[in-house]
Amino acid sequence: MRRFSLWLRDNPIFADSVLAVMLLLLDLAVARDSTNLPAFLVFSVLIPLPIALRRIYPRAMAVTFMALSFCASTIGYIVGDPTVHGALLGHGIMLYTLVAYVGRRAGLWYVLALVADTAYGMALVSGFKAGDGAFLSVFFALCWALGEFTGARRAYDAEVAARLAVSDSDRERRAHDAVSAERTRIARELHDVVAHAVSVMIVQADGARFALRTDPDTTEQALVTIAGTGREALRELRRTVALLRTEHAPDEVPQHGTAGLAAVVQLMRDAGLAVELELSGELDGVEPEISLGTHRIVQEALTNTLRHAGAHPKAWVRVRRHPDHIEVEVTDSGGVPVRPEDRIQGSGLGLAGMRERMAVLGGSLEAGRRPDGAWRVYARIPLSTPDPE
Known part of the structure; x- marks a missing residue:
């Protein structure tokens, strides 16, 4: 049953087609009262028909449904048939669809068009009762309220999904950084082993040459x-290589440069963070280490x-070369700040990690609260990374 529900959610046209057939049957039920069958x-x-595609093209189908309603009233008046189509209850479905899937503004425009269409139909068809108007008002109000509930639920689910995506991205980034840090440690150890061994061997070889x-x-x-x-250096090399072989590099290389910054900003926007991004200068032609450092600073700060930064945070990102x-x-x-139980939990080492990265790149980092209450992270990264000692 759950699998079928998921299938229906992924194939909305099927369920909406069933709904359209039900409206057709409702309309056929009152067809016997028509004077022009x-x-x-x-x-x-x-x-x-527009009901079947209401969730795929909500605006276009709403306009189409409204136009068909207007034409049905006009043609009915011309041919002298006062029978009201039962399928026009689909107005409520369209109103619900616009409020839930597009927004209140589109729903309000549809309500205004619906009032005009209803007034037009009342002017053409005699015998319209006040009770009918009350029923339609209550019906459309319920459709609006249901649309508000569904829209709020969809927005909440979308924000939760976006925050989970941010959390997953942050976790993957930290795992990638942990692997990179371990590889860097092993590389430094390898450098120390090889440099020490080769230095000793060179000194001993020079001494042996003179004392030969x-x-x-x-x-x-x-x-x-x-x-x-x-032999000792060879043993150390084998041990280090064995350690390297136990780790696997990530399958995907992180995307850096302007495209990577834009991707990070868009990811945060999807999670509910309003972000403005300003880039200046050629940022795609820098060294990979510097590009990665820039990417990580922006990602960690956001x-x-x-x-x-609170319930409705905003951020401004400026990267200048x-x-x-x-x-x-x-x-x-x-x-x-939001309540602790509502926060996305992290390791608490974000600023320390950024400072360590700046130290490796030979740059500087400033982070702190400004007098107006805003938090500011400022990094200055030289375009040439320092040579390792």
Whole structure:
């Protein structure tokens, strides 16, 4: 049953087609009262058709349904048939659809058009009762209220899904950073092992070369030392390579540069964070390490804003390239933090991680609250990364 419900949700045209058939049957039930059956049957078929596509093209189908309603009233008046189509109850379905899937403004425009269409029908058809007007008012009010509830539920589900996407992205990023940090540690260890061993071997080889003719014992000891050092270095290399082979690099390389920044901003917007992005200068031609550092600073700062800047946070991201450095500035609107139980939980090491990344890149980072209550993260990244010692 659950699988069928999920299938219906993914294939709305099926359920809406069933709804359109039900309106057709309702219209055929009152067809016996028609004084011009052929014209009535034509509109009995046409009027429910937009219902089948209401969730795929809500605005277009609402306009089409309203136009068919107007034409049905006009043709009925011309041919002298006062019978009201039962399928016109689909107005309530269209009103619900617009409020739930498009918004209140579209629903309000449809209500205004509905009032005009109803007044037009009352002017053409005699015998319209006040009780009918009361019934229609209550019916359309209920449709609006149901649309409001469904729209709010859909917006809530969309925000939850977006926040989960941010949380998953943040978790994957931290896992990627953890793997990168471990690989960096292993690489440094490998460098230390190789550099130490090679240095010892070079010194011993130079000594053996000078003592080769005059002091065979010293030469022999130097060669023994060289061999032992080489074997120890080989063991360390094998151990380090074995460690590297136990880890697997991520299947996907993170997207950096302007496209990556835009993707991060869009991800945060989907999660409910209003973000303005300003980019200046050529940001796609910098070194991968600097591009990655810029990307991570923006990503971490926006994630912290989403966690801590209140119920309706706003953020401004400015990334500028200068001749010798890149400036990254992320500010938010501040505000009263949300309750702890409502926050997306993190590791609490975001600022420390950003400062460590800036230290590796030879840049600087400033983070703190401004006098107006806003939080500001400012990073200055030189365009040439420092050479490792």
